[in-house]
Amino acid sequence: MEWFLANSGMILERGGQHLALALVPMVLGLLISIPLAQLARQNSALRSVVLTASSLLYTIPSLALFIILPTILGTRILDPLNVVVALTIYAVALLVRAALDAFDSVDADVSQAAQAMGFKPLARFLQVDLPLSLPVMFAGLRVVSVSNISLVSVAALLGVGNLGMLFTDGLQRDFVTEVVVGIIAILVLALLMDAVLVLLERVLTPWERAGKLKNHGAQDVPSGTTAAEEAASTVGEAA
Amino acid sequence: MSNVFADTFAWLADPLHWAGSMGIPARLGEHLQYTGLVMLIATAIAVPVGMFVGHTGRGRVAIVALAGALRALPTLGLLILFVLLAGIGLMPPIWALVILTVPPLLAGTYAGISSVDRNVVDAARAMGMTELQVLFRAELPNALTVMFGGFRTGVLQVIATVSVVAYINLGGLGRYLFDGLVLSDFPQMLGGSLLIAVLAIAVDLLLSLFQRLFLTPGASKLSFRSQEAAVALTDPVVAETVVQGGKS
Numbered sequence: 001m002e003w004f005l006a007n008s009g010m011i012l013e014r015g016g017q018h019l020a021l022a023l024v025p026m027v028l029g030l031l032i033s034i035p036l037a038q039l040a041r042q043n044s045a046l047r048s049v050v051l052t053a054s055s056l057l058y059t060i061p062s063l064a065l066f067i068i069l070p071t072i073l074g075t076r077i078l079d080p081l082n083v084v085v086a087l088t089i090y091a092v093a094l095l096v097r098a099a100l101d102a103f104d105s106v107d108a109d110v111s112q113a114a115q116a117m118g119f120k121p122l123a124r125f126l127q128v129d130l131p132l133s134l135p136v137m138f139a140g141l142r143v144v145s146v147s148n149i150s151l152v153s154v155a156a157l158l159g160v161g162n163l164g165m166l167f168t169d170g171l172q173r174d175f176v177t178e179v180v181v182g183i184i185a186i187l188v189l190a191l192l193m194d195a196v197l198v199l200l201e202r203v204l205t206p207w208e209r210a211g212k213l214k215n216h217g218a219q220d221v222p223s224g225t226t227a228a229e230e231a232a233s234t235v236g237e238a239a
Numbered sequence: 240m241s242n243v244f245a246d247t248f249a250w251l252a253d254p255l256h257w258a259g260s261m262g263i264p265a266r267l268g269e270h271l272q273y274t275g276l277v278m279l280i281a282t283a284i285a286v287p288v289g290m291f292v293g294h295t296g297r298g299r300v301a302i303v304a305l306a307g308a309l310r311a312l313p314t315l316g317l318l319i320l321f322v323l324l325a326g327i328g329l330m331p332p333i334w335a336l337v338i339l340t341v342p343p344l345l346a347g348t349y350a351g352i353s354s355v356d357r358n359v360v361d362a363a364r365a366m367g368m369t370e371l372q373v374l375f376r377a378e379l380p381n382a383l384t385v386m387f388g389g390f391r392t393g394v395l396q397v398i399a400t401v402s403v404v405a406y407i408n409l410g411g412l413g414r415y416l417f418d419g420l421v422l423s424d425f426p427q428m429l430g431g432s433l434l435i436a437v438l439a440i441a442v443d444l445l446l447s448l449f450q451r452l453f454l455t456p457g458a459s460k461l462s463f464r465s466q467e468a469a470v471a472l473t474d475p476v477v478a479e480t481v482v483q484g485g486k487s
Contacts (some may be wrong), residue, residue, distance in 0.1 A: 156315070179323060
């Protein structure tokens, strides 16, 4: 505790770096995977290519990818850009799949009704399909957030600044407190991010709560498929 | 740039790096040995517990919460904590890896057992099977594909994390990364990274092949089209979204 207080400035700084390294790839991943999933939905050949490539890339261990990327990008090994690109690849791999599931979870009747009402394709996508797919999308985002925050610490092995530094430093100095503080700091960061995402989802999908109040007997299992079913059932009720 | 590739290729092709206790076959052997040991212990813990929870439904909430919480635990931190508390040696990092591998296996086993069609379970019970027979003859065979999905996630996670173990003075392919880092020998680092990436992809392909050949009974008897459909339905990818193991 004493050590924590004495070094709180350093820990906050590392925490900031950590958060940036985890958050930027998540946002980039989201921005890439939504259009990619939309394209893949219209083209089945592209869909299978995207799914195969993403599961293949996801298989590559992060430490190896952190080292392979500089050769491809022409960056130095210590460059945080390597970490951002690597984690963006993982985020896209997870989110493309989540986005496909999310768009599939939108009731086709609702989407067709919007079209019949005169929505143009882009407006329909932005105002109907995208909002209705949010619950499944958020399930994917929460997984990416937790896994990114945990993965960033591996980059500390190569000397990229983040909370993982507390682990490498703690090992060299044989100092358990520092390692424990690092673990707790990362857990707190992951929990905070998760809470922010849950809150954001609640704000963005007010109709979800209205639906839940009506059938509050429904099981509350945090998995993508149930979220999809829930979304489908609420949409059905609204329609 | 091409220079780095040429150097890496030269490093990989050098016969010196393919012999002895520090050679690539030996390091690969260590890597697989650690992975096997972790999977053995983790399976022995996770499968019985997962089967119990899946069959009885008791402790379901606890398992889901535990799996979620452990996913947020940083691998590297846990490894180093165990080494500092229990000393350098083979077993401390192995136990840390077991702790990280049990949740996906547990969730996979639980999800597999509880995803079995309730009609099948009721029919088995109605035929007069005892609870153990229901579990082993009806639920387990039907749950194998999803369970194997969790196993596959677990194996890949361990292969990835074992490369980190080299940081705390154990062997495995990760040694090349950290030895290379210390010596600023980039070809060695890149060579080691490529070997680890190839190993992970190869193991994943082998496991998926195994799954297609042995774990989709009946599929081989169907026509090609419906076989494809069956594979698509039981693909581990489906399980992955349920299991969502960690990533290292």
